[in-house]
Amino acid sequence: xxxxxxxxGSGFVGASLVRRLLSMDWQVGLLLRPGxxxxxVPDRQKRLSTHVVDLTDASSVETLLRRLRPRYVFHLAAHxxxxxxxxxxxxANTNLEATRTLALASLNANVEAFVxxxxxxxxxxxxxxxxxxxxxxxxxxxxxxxxxxxxxxxxLARQSGVxxxxxxxxxxxxxxxxxxxxxxxxxxxxxAGKWPPxxxxxxxxxxxxxxxxxxxxxxxxxxxxxxxxxxxxxxxGRQTTLGEIVELVGKTTGCExxxxxxxxxxxxxxxxxxxxxxxxxxxxxxxxxxxxxxxGLYQTVEWLREDHDRLDFYRASVDLTSPPPTSSA
Numbered sequence: 001x002x003x004x005x006x007x008x009g010s011g012f013v014g015a016s017l018v019r020r021l022l023s024m025d026w027q028v029g030l031l032l033r034p035g036x037x038x039x040x041v042p043d044r045q046k047r048l049s050t051h052v053v054d055l056t057d058a059s060s061v062e063t064l065l066r067r068l069r070p071r072y073v074f075h076l077a078a079h080x081x082x083x084x085x086x087x088x089x090x091x092a093n094t095n096l097e098a099t100r101t102l103a104l105a106s107l108n109a110n111v112e113a114f115v116x117x118x119x120x121x122x123x124x125x126x127x128x129x130x131x132x133x134x135x136x137x138x139x140x141x142x143x144x145x146x147x148x149x150x151x152x153x154x155x156l157a158r159q160s161g162v163x164x165x166x167x168x169x170x171x172x173x174x175x176x177x178x179x180x181x182x183x184x185x186x187x188x189x190x191x192a193g194k195w196p197p198x199x200x201x202x203x204x205x206x207x208x209x210x211x212x213x214x215x216x217x218x219x220x221x222x223x224x225x226x227x228x229x230x231x232x233x234x235x236x237g238r239q240t241t242l243g244e245i246v247e248l249v250g251k252t253t254g255c256e257x258x259x260x261x262x263x264x265x266x267x268x269x270x271x272x273x274x275x276x277x278x279x280x281x282x283x284x285x286x287x288x289x290x291x292x293x294x295x296g297l298y299q300t301v302e303w304l305r306e307d308h309d310r311l312d313f314y315r316a317s318v319d320l321t322s323p324p325p326t327s328s329a
Contacts, residue, residue, distance in 0.1 A: 001047075002026040004221075005068055007055060007102065008076030012177045013117070013169070013213060015040035017074060020214045022047055029068040031055065033077070039313065040176050055098035058105065065109035072221040073106045073114045075099060080142030081119070082178065083267065088141040095145035096152070103156055103164060113163040113221045114153070120170045120206070120235065120276065121269065122147040129277040132168070132231040140268065150231065157229030164228060165220045167213075170235030170276050174210030174296060175303040179317035183207075186246065187301050188318050190255035196318075197264035201243030206235035206275040209291035209299075219285045226284070235276025236289040248297055 004021060008014035009030040021028050022045055030041070030050045042048060049068075053060050055077060065073075077098060080091035099116060106114040123130045124137030138147040150166045157164035173183040189196045216234045246259050281287045304311050 002072070003029070003068065003070045004072045004074060005029045005031060005065065005070040006074045006076065007031045007098075008078060008117075010036040010038070010041050011076060011078075012040070013172055013210065014074075014076040015042075015176050016174070016210050017076065017214050017217055018042060018048070020211075020218070029064075029070060031061075031064070031077075056093060056101050058101045061101055062105040062108055065105050065111075070106075070109065071112050073102065073111050074117075074217060074221065075102055075115060076117050078117070078146070080145065082181075084180075085142075091141045092145050095142070096149050099149040100152055103153055107156070107160055107162060111162070113165070114157075115217060115221050116149065116153045116164060116166045117217075118150045118166040118168040118231070119143065119146045120168050120233070120274070122150060122168060125269075125271055127273055129237065129275045130233075131277045132233060132280050143269075154229035154231065158227075161228055163221075163225055165225060165230045165232065167216055167220060167232050167234045168276075169213060170206040170208050170233070170274075172210055172213050173207050174300055176210075177300075179314045182242075183245075183249075183297070183300060184304070184314060185318055186249045187253065187304060188315055188320060190249050190253040190257075191301075192320050193255060194257045195246065195255070195259045198246065198259055198261055199242060199264050199266050199270060200272075201241060201246070201259075201261050202272045203242040203266070203270045204239040204272050204274045205242075206237070206239050207245070207293050207296070208235045208276075208289050209293075209296040212289045212291050215290075216281065216285065216287045219287055223285060230280075230284065232281040232285065232287075233276040233278055234281060234287075234289075235278060236293075237276050237278045238293075239273065239275035240293055241272070245293070245297075248294060252298055252301055 079094035121143035122136045136147045138144045153164040
């Protein structure tokens with residue numbers, strides 16, 4: 001039985017990883033922050049243990065890892081990825097200081113691999129699909145902290161020889177995503193026969209299905225790497241505009257409402273070019289995203305619909321009572 005530790009397991013990607021690992025009969029130690037959200041965390045699982053800990057407390061983290069004796073550590077805890085998470089001090093503390101503390105504790109616990117999750121935002125604004133060896137130009141507290149954490153892991157891996165790869169994730173979507181994020185919000189509104197406020201229809205993202213991302217996480221943990229501090233872009237290599245995804249959601253739900261474009265202001269990071277360069281992941285890991293956006297969106301809405309309590313929870317998390325926008329730019 002493989003022993004692993006996962007941080008960020010109450011979040012979207014982390015909870016999905018935990019479910020996959022449990023289905024593989026792995027023993028999972030889940031490190032959770034005080035006051036964590038409980039709704040995604042599996043309960044009554046004999047191979048799952050949960051531990052509330054401050055990831056910046058070096059002594060507590062090191063003691064815990066020595067007791068759990070993991071072979072691999074998957075570090076997915078993060079703060080600042082959502083537009084409403086704006087506390088710069090907490091962003092730096094969670095994304096950089098906690099990463100430093102956990103990575104050093106993992107070395108002392110003799111793990112085989114420490115997998116760090118980064119972000120495509122580390123690259124900053126590019127007019128092309130950036131490769132992993134390009135200089136980063138992050139903008140804003142979240143992107144800067146993630147880029148710094150990636151640099152720390154890369155340097156520590158090369159000094160120690162222990163595998164500490166970083167997966168730079170693009171726009172992950174699928175079951176268990178935060179209800180207020182784009183894909184679930186679109187579906188919840190469309191099922192109610194309307195659309196939420198929308199930005200520029202040319203805004204682009206590289207949407208990658210959650211289970212494809214989980215495949216990449218497990219691959220990078222378990223495979224030998226030529227560079228112990230390797231970085232991998234995890235996306236499809238294909239971008240989709242906001243206009244295109246609204247059209248797809250409309251077709252899968254039968255929503256015939258008229259979208260009101262630019263009824264929501266553009267965000268600072270919005271751009272019309274955003275896609276992953278994935279050749280390194282394909283060559284080194286043998287990983288290529290397998291799920292088309294159309295298939296992933298269909299599976300997402302089916303997942304929402306299959307459990308009435310879950311659908312009610314998602315609906316209650318999003319404001320569906322306000323009238324649709326009445327004007328567009």
